[in-house]
Amino acid sequence: MASRVKFENSCEVGVFARLTNAYCLVPDGASEGFYSVLEGELAGAVTVVRTSVAGTRIVGRLCVGNKRGLLLPHTATDQEIQHLRNSLPDEVVVKCVDERLSALGNCIACNDHVALTHPDLDKETEEVISDVLGVEVFRQTIAGNILVGSYCTFTNKGGLVHPQTSVEDLDELSTLLQVPMVAGTVNRGSEVVSAGMAVNDWTAFCGSDTTATEVSVVESVFRLRDPRPGAGALGSDVKNSMVQDFFTS
Amino acid sequence: MLPGSAPAAGGTGMFVPAATAGTVLCCMCGVSMQPNPANMCARCLRARVDITEGVPRHAAVVYCPDCSSYLQPPRSWLRATPESPELMQILLRRINRPLARLRVSLSGAEFVFSEPHSKRLRLKLRLRREVLHGIVLEQTHPVEFVVHDRLCDSCSRAQANPDQWVAVVQLRQHVPHRRTFLYLEQLLLKHGQASLAIRVAAAPGGLDFFFGSRSHAARLVDFLATVAPIQTSTAKQLVSHDTKSSVYNYKYTFSVEICPICREDLIALGPQASRDMGGLGPLVLCVKVTNAIALLDPLTLRVHHLEEKKYRVYNFKAALTSKQLVEYIVLDIEQESPEISIDGSRYQLAYAQVARVSDFGKNDTIFTVRTHLGHLLNPGDHALGYDLYGANLNDDDMDKAMTRYSLPEVVLVKKSYEKRPRTRRWKLKRLLVEEDAANKAKGEEEKRLDEYEAFLRDLELDPEMRFKMDLYKNEDYRSEMASTVGDDIPTVPIEELIEDLTLGDDEEDEGEEAV
Secondary structure (H helix, E strand, O other), X not given: OEEEEOEOOEOOHHHXXXXXXXXXXXXXXXXXXXXXXXHHHHOOOOEEEEOOEOOEOOHHHHOEEOOOEEEEEOOOOHHHHHHHHHHOOOOOEEEEEXXXXXXXXXXXXXXXXXXXXXXXOOHHHHXXXXXXXXXXXXXXXXXXXXXXXXXXXXXOOOEEEOOOOEHHHHHHHHHHHOOXXXXXXXXXXXXXXXXXXXXXXXXXXXXOOOOHHHHHHHHHXXXXXXXXXXXXXXXXXXXXXXXXXXXXX | OOOOOOOOEOOOOOEOOOOOEOOEEOOOOOOEEOOOOOOOOHHHHHHHOOOOOOOOOEEEEEEEOOOOEEEEOOOEEEEOOOOOHHHHHHHHHHOHHHHHHOOOEEEEEEEEOOOHHHOEEEEEEEEEEEEOOOEEEEEEEEEEEEEEXXXXXXXXXXXXXXXXXXXXXEEEOOOOOOHHHHHHHHHHHHHOHHHHOOEEEEEOOEEEEEEOOHHXXXXXXXXXXXXXXXXXXXXXXXXXXXXXXXXXXXXXEEEEEEOOOOOOOEEEOOHHHHHHOXXXXXXXXXXXXXXXXXXXXXXXXXXXXXXXXXXXXXXXXXXXXXXXXXXXXXXXXXXOOOOEEEOOEEEEOEEEEEEEXXXXXXXXXXXXXXXXXXXXXXXXXXXXXXXXXXXXXXXXXXHHHHHHOOOOOEEEEEEEOOOXXXXXXXXXXXXXXXXXXXXXXXXXXHHHHHHHHHHHHHHHHOHHHHHOOOEEEOOOOOOOOOOOOOOOOOOOOHHHEEOOOOOOOOOOXXXXXXX
């Protein structure tokens, strides 16, 4: 079930919102229409928290997290950190990371098991990520781009990458992440797929410019439609062994 | 390369992983394609983006039907034939500005056929423009030009008054014959000096050349000054006057008078003239007229060149002209001195015994004369000369000379040839001259034809004169069966002839002129 939304006339939803399986962070100041659509989809299952990070509204690009934790840049104010600790469920660990590359959302892409990071990330940050988020960390580039968090987005079900990723790279990522990956676009041909959408295991929000083809690709690879196991899902035929894993797990 | 197969090794031995581009779905239509900066398939791109938006589809161009030229604003007119590269250039310049403004570049253009009388010119342009994240799209775009007819400035001026002339050159020579004008006509044809003339008219005593501008007339006058001894005077007449901008329109007249001495004229020099020329005998023959007159003393074989200005000091006239040549038969000849060459012409002093053809056989009148034609004449030849023995002259100088010196009775001028071939292998082009119908006298036509025939005969004799003009091959020439017409009759060698240009004769090569 992928929906199309606009945040204040911008189609880059992933810039402003951070969506995980346990919570959703959105900035303040948007129209009530946006919030109502979001809450309509996520009601009950996921806490929707209105916040700012480092005084800005680009929440999606500055912080990164999964169901276990949330990482914030060092520029985040104490008040924000406190607010987040108060609002989020207790299982979610909120941690501030002292990292030169402060746009964590652009540098790190993660799901509940694996994280892909910018090749130049500090060693300590890597350790923090693996501690707090409980994931395996891999340094990667996507189609020659070092900003993996912008050009690649993946959940526990599937992933979408930059359209110019080569076939070998796609294979390698699939194997690494153990999920089907596909190269595609959102927002009518935009390559910055992560900034154009916010996605978790059962729902996705794309920008309004996203065409029907792109929505179908998204729904397919992230398995957002009512999935009959293995049927019609993109990537279901990529590697037989992997599909077998899926069924048996 | 299949995914999973061994990657290619780089030339240096470095490991270079293979990178095959994957396929993505076009974001609009979902067809599988190679990723591009817009991530849309070519058809969706073309459908979505029209790079020819804003490029003009119609334009106008102005054409002059008289001289088939197109206007290049603001004022220049360029000749161009239909569907030619020049026309393409003119049309592309008309739409260049809007193209540049829209940042569209032209990668090709071609003509699309349109009926010539439809007043439309169609071009198909290939336009190239960068859209959306750096993709360059190419698209064809038809442009239609509407052709508007308008006379260009020069044509409208010519149309308004076709006979309007601004300058006239009145060429005159006060002699009874027209030989000089025939010669000048051929010279003008060869050098193309009369091509700018609007009209050429015949006038009593000469020719009138009408021009559209003063500079063209001056050009003709300058040319004439180099080929003939002339005296010019100019005059102008006010036609109109624009008071506001002080522009005056005039009609200019150049009166050009050619010196009345021609070739083969016999002149008796007055005592002063004779003295000034270094004692040149009182009787002189004019042998060559260029921009100076060459006077030959037949008895001493001395040639003196007299310039026009110096001539005007004396202003002597010819005592006897070539009309009064009489035919003689040479009875005996005795060379006196070796053959010499002056100015490219050869002379040889000789004593000759001649008798007039009219006397020959009837009486015994024989003249013994000194002549300069010793190298040409043999006993039995015919020659033309001036008969001073029986002449009745009206010339003061001649009377004076007769009293002072003892003058020869005959002055031989040139050799004459008996038989002449009927047709000539060569022909000449003529200038288009408007005849003055009102001033025609009876018998003028015949006189003209005779003069022309004499002129052609002269041409055959004189290779130097031939050098100055163009002779064309006569296709109607059939060489006579009796080609033994006489070995010594001079004819024009075929190497000097030019092939005449005929329309429709593609295999014919152009000029084989060789002199």
